[in-house]
Amino acid sequence: xxxxxxxxxxxxxxxxxxxxxxxxxxxxxxxxxxxxxxxxxxxxxxxxxxxxxxxxxxxxxxxxxxxxxxxxxxxxxxxxxxxxxxxxxxxxxxxxxxxxxxxxxxxxxxxxxxxxxxxxxxxxxxxxxxxxxxxxxxxxxxxxxxxx
Numbered sequence: 001x002x003x004x005x006x007x008x009x010x011x012x013x014x015x016x017x018x019x020x021x022x023x024x025x026x027x028x029x030x031x032x033x034x035x036x037x038x039x040x041x042x043x044x045x046x047x048x049x050x051x052x053x054x055x056x057x058x059x060x061x062x063x064x065x066x067x068x069x070x071x072x073x074x075x076x077x078x079x080x081x082x083x084x085x086x087x088x089x090x091x092x093x094x095x096x097x098x099x100x101x102x103x104x105x106x107x108x109x110x111x112x113x114x115x116x117x118x119x120x121x122x123x124x125x126x127x128x129x130x131x132x133x134x135x136x137x138x139x140x141x142x143x144x145x146x147x148x
Contacts, residue, residue, distance in 0.1 A: 114126035
């Protein structure tokens with residue numbers, strides 16, 4: 001009985017690697033061919049499943065990939081994750097991912113976390129991330145005004 005349980009446990013890292021590889025391939029396909037709607041829906045659906053996973057490693061990779069590829073379709077999921085995550089590092093990674101995506105709705109949640117999160121480190125990092133977001137947007141607005 002122990003050998004059967006050990007073999008199941010030993011296969012879990014392999015399963016996680018395979019899932020991460022598949023999600024990465026789908027996101028890469030999405031980034032290269034955004035006009036291909038079935039791949040986009042399939043990749044975003046898998047990414048959402050990974051973001052909601054109980055597996056910390058899978059969830060962390062999905063959060064990172066969502067921000068790296070600026071996938072706006074997962075902003076709502078990331079904002080929920082920001083409020084529900086227990087580990088401070090995961091909250092900060094989620095805030096950074098929302099910053100990379102650049103959606104104003106997501107940044108509103110980063111601002112809220114900067115003021116209300118119980119962890120001091122998360123509050124400080126979210127405040128710094130939100131401040132950077134405001135500076136980026138004020139520079140972009142100034143550049144647009146200069147064009148007129």
